[in-house]
Amino acid sequence: xxxxxxxxxxxxxxxxxxxxxxxxxxxxxxxxxxxxxxxxxxxxxxxxxxxxxxxxxxxxxxxxxxxxxxxxxxxxxxxxxxxxxxxxxxxxxxxxxxxxxxxxxxxxxxxxxxxxxxxxxxxxxxxxxxxxxxxxxxxxxxxxx
Amino acid sequence: xxxxxxxxxxxxxxxxxxxxxxxxxxxxxxxxxxxxxxxxxxxxxxxxxxxxxxxxxxxxxxxxxxxxxxxxxxxxxxxxxxxxxxxxxxxxxxxxxxxxxxxxxxxxxxxxxxxxxxxxxxxxxxxxxxxxxxxxxxxxxxxxxxxxxxxxxxxxxxxxxxxxxxxxxxxxxxxxxxxxxxxxxxxxxxxxxxxxxxxxxxxxxxxxxxxxxxxxxxxxxxxxxxxxxxxxxxxxxxxxxxxxxxxxxxxxxxxxxxxxxxxxxxxxxxxxxxxxxxxxxxxxxxxxxxxxxxxxxxxxxxxxxxxxxxxxxxxxxxxxxxxxxxxxxxxxxxxxxxxxxxxxxxxxxxxxxxxxxxxxxxxxxxxxxxxxxxxxxxxxxxxxxxxxxxxxxxxxxxxxxxxxxxxxxxxxxxxxxxxxxxxxxxxxxxxxxxxxxxxxxxxxx
Numbered sequence: 001x002x003x004x005x006x007x008x009x010x011x012x013x014x015x016x017x018x019x020x021x022x023x024x025x026x027x028x029x030x031x032x033x034x035x036x037x038x039x040x041x042x043x044x045x046x047x048x049x050x051x052x053x054x055x056x057x058x059x060x061x062x063x064x065x066x067x068x069x070x071x072x073x074x075x076x077x078x079x080x081x082x083x084x085x086x087x088x089x090x091x092x093x094x095x096x097x098x099x100x101x102x103x104x105x106x107x108x109x110x111x112x113x114x115x116x117x118x119x120x121x122x123x124x125x126x127x128x129x130x131x132x133x134x135x136x137x138x139x140x141x142x143x144x145x
Numbered sequence: 146x147x148x149x150x151x152x153x154x155x156x157x158x159x160x161x162x163x164x165x166x167x168x169x170x171x172x173x174x175x176x177x178x179x180x181x182x183x184x185x186x187x188x189x190x191x192x193x194x195x196x197x198x199x200x201x202x203x204x205x206x207x208x209x210x211x212x213x214x215x216x217x218x219x220x221x222x223x224x225x226x227x228x229x230x231x232x233x234x235x236x237x238x239x240x241x242x243x244x245x246x247x248x249x250x251x252x253x254x255x256x257x258x259x260x261x262x263x264x265x266x267x268x269x270x271x272x273x274x275x276x277x278x279x280x281x282x283x284x285x286x287x288x289x290x291x292x293x294x295x296x297x298x299x300x301x302x303x304x305x306x307x308x309x310x311x312x313x314x315x316x317x318x319x320x321x322x323x324x325x326x327x328x329x330x331x332x333x334x335x336x337x338x339x340x341x342x343x344x345x346x347x348x349x350x351x352x353x354x355x356x357x358x359x360x361x362x363x364x365x366x367x368x369x370x371x372x373x374x375x376x377x378x379x380x381x382x383x384x385x386x387x388x389x390x391x392x393x394x395x396x397x398x399x400x401x402x403x404x405x406x407x408x409x410x411x412x413x414x415x416x417x418x419x420x421x422x423x424x425x426x427x428x429x430x431x432x433x434x435x436x437x438x439x440x441x442x443x444x445x446x447x448x449x450x451x452x453x454x455x456x457x458x459x460x461x462x463x464x465x466x467x468x469x470x471x472x473x474x475x476x477x478x479x480x481x482x483x484x485x486x487x488x489x490x491x492x493x494x495x496x497x498x499x500x501x502x503x504x505x506x507x508x509x510x511x512x513x514x515x516x517x518x519x520x521x522x523x524x525x526x527x528x529x530x531x532x533x534x535x536x537x538x539x540x541x542x543x544x545x546x547x548x549x550x551x552x553x554x555x556x557x558x559x560x561x562x563x564x565x566x567x568x569x570x571x572x573x574x575x576x577x578x579x580x581x582x583x584x585x586x587x588x589x590x
Contacts, residue, residue, distance in 0.1 A: 057474035058422040064477040065423060072423075098229075141194045142163040142172050143582055144219040 153572065155535045156588045157528055159214060161198070162581035164526065174577040176564055180244040180252065183568040186214055186575055187254060188582055189239025193223040195256055195309075197267065211532075212573060214584055218267050220309040223258040235260050241326050243335070245348075253312070255335060259322040262337055264313035264348065272300040318344050318354040325375045331382040338375035338387060345399075357405050358387060358397065373488075374434045381440065388445060392429030396456065412443075412454050414461045424476045424485070432488035437497040438569075444500055446491040449473060451502050451512065466512040466519065469504050471542035471553045484558050495570045503562025506551065507578050508538055524562065524576045524583040534588060 066072060163172065171192025178187050186198040199217035226235040236259055245253040251268040276298040279287055321339035328335045336357070337344050343358035358375075362368055370391040378384035383399045395408035416425065428448035436443045442463070445452050449470060452462035468489075472479060479485040484505075491502040503509045504521070512519045521538045528535055541550040564577040572587035 056420060056422065058420070058424055058476060061474060061476040062423040065480060068477075068481075139171075141188075141190055141192070141196045141219055142580070143161045143174075143188060143190075143196045144216045145163070 154588045155522060155574075155585045157530065157533045157535065157583070158212070158573070158586045159584040160526065160529050160581055161196075161214075161584075168580045172580040174564060174580060174582060175238050175240060176242050177566045177575050177577045177582065178242045178244060178254075179566050179568055179575065180254075181246050181569060183570055183573065185217065185244070185252060186566070186584075187242045187244070188577065189222065189242050189256060191236075191238040193221055193225070193237030193239060193258065195220055195222045195239060195242065195254075195265070212571075212586065218307040218309050220265070222256045222263060222265065223261065226260075228260075240323060243326050243328050245328055246332060248332075255326050255328065257323050257326050257337065260316070260319055262315040262323070262326055262346075263311050264315070265309050266312045267307060267309045270306045270308060271303060273303045274298045275301050313348065313351050315346055315351050315354070318346075324373060327375060327377040327385065329377045329382050330380055334382075336375060336377060336385060338372050340371040343372065343375055343385075343387060343405075355403070357399065357403070359404065359406060373431050376434055376436055376443075379436050379438060379440045386434055386436070386443060388431035388434040390430040391426060392431055392447060394431065394434060394443070394445060394454065410456070410459050412459050412462075414452070424480065427480070427485055428476070433490040435491060435493060437493050438495065439497055442497065444491055444493065446489050446502055448485060448487075448489075451491055451500060453500070453514070464514060466500070466510075468502055468510055469540070471540055474542075475553065479558070482558065484561075487561055488563060489561075490564050492565055492567045494567045494572070501565050501567060501574065503565055503576070505558050505561050506556040507560040507562055508540075509562045509565055509576055522585075524578050524581075524585075526581075529583075532588065535585065 162174075169192075171190060171194070173191040174188055175191055176187075176189040179185070180187070184200045186200070188196050188198075190196075196219040197217045198214035200212050200214050202212045222239055223237040225237045227233070228235060238258055239256050240259065241255075241257050243255045245255070245264075247253075251266050254265050254267070256263055256265060275282070276296055278292060278295055278298075279289070281287060315337070319337065319339040319342070321341050323337055323339050325338040326335060327338075333349075334345055334347050337346065337354075338358075341359065341361040342356055345355040345357050347353075358372070360370070360372065370389045370393075373388050373390055375385060375387035378386075384396065385399070386394050386396045388394045392413065394412040396410040396412070397405035398409045399405060401407070401409060416429075431445045431447050433446040434443055441456060443454050443456065445454065445462075446468075449472060450468055451466045453464040453466075455463045476485060489503050491500060493500055498515050499511055499513050501509060501511045507524045508521050509524065510519060510521050521540070522535045523538050539547075539550045540556070541547065541552045543553070546552050560578060562576055562578060566575045568574065574585050576583045576585065
């Protein structure tokens, strides 16, 4: 199952495979794994859950979320999420590689990617020209129309 | 809501923007701001453009005056950039616009994207010189031998031209993304805040900026909260507040120390730990903080509510208004579709008696603090006949849906009103839907 999740403002794609242990948010919620073992504590926990559902819609929503994504950490947020938010907009371009390649080849042009290629692989070093350029809006705002 | 002489009724006045449903990303409105007199209304969009509207009043002296906002100026404020060193794309989206109080004939505003703040001068030209001695009217230079007499050039009227020019560019001071700018009451300085730091600038100086708040931990693994909004006090030039993703607001006094990492006041509502859920922290994250005009209160907006705080009381807000409490039982799906991270703004009316904020389905809410009444209104093309009175809307949380009510499951979560603004003196409001700007006016009986 492929799930695309946006943490804060950054879209990330992660693959959650059934038995994957490492939680998405970096914490591992082990309590969710013990579904097979029936303990005496479970019945009282069930009661508490029912109570929670009655008292707090938030808690029942949380239970729903946990049911859909059992590998979710117990606490949202944490350093991973915030760090992802802070590095929004990151695109692949290594200025070190680029400058090293430029220095090696000296006067010759760097091999540029063919226009059809969407992935940059192999010996090709991404250049600023390869990166999808975002042109500024040439059209006036429709609010001014 | 009662205004002078009876209930206040909101009427449609104008709507700006394209009608078609296919919204270009560049046209998404990202900020709306009236200037200090309310004569000018500025909008910024995702395409980095600013559009300024000017109020043209018909018979303001009459009790039933109708004001219209027409395009005054439009310009490209920011362009997309690429930071090669950090491999970061820098969006041209205008995050905030703040007007400077008017000092001379020209108008000034600050506009910012994620990384760079710009000071724009908007000036009018309605005269041009004519009758130069050495130049023809079309600009060609005359043969000096043909000049037999001298005359004084005169200024003749011309069609009004509004020019916008960038006067200052304040760049390279923010590692993280700028979320707020706020002009100080001293009219000389302003602050800019990103996720982890707040900087103080002088409006005249672009090559230097003072860092006044830094919450970056030495080890980024320990990062637990970010700055979400910041604002200067409207009268006390030494005071500012900043809000966090954990639902706290810190008030800082710049007289206390150069670096205001230690707050003077910490505003936080105690939470019942047994009510804590996975969503608690996310929905407590404050998306906007605004001082009241009188400077005695501040308002914060979190995902589900608007809270009014008395600056003299830190342990809890004095008023709490539920914006859309019915969403509490939908948090799971709102988390999955990311709507739970939407950043709603809020605003005060001119005399701080009413507050307003947006919601989903193009609904927006107003809370009358004195009357203890609230109303839900809708910004839609269906209610856009001139002076058409807006009918209050009601959302049915569950159970039997009455006629004219809309059920929670029918709400369109793609139609969000994140940005609203209230005229500083009059009951005129600007409400931004995704790509349209609505202007409503109160119908004075």
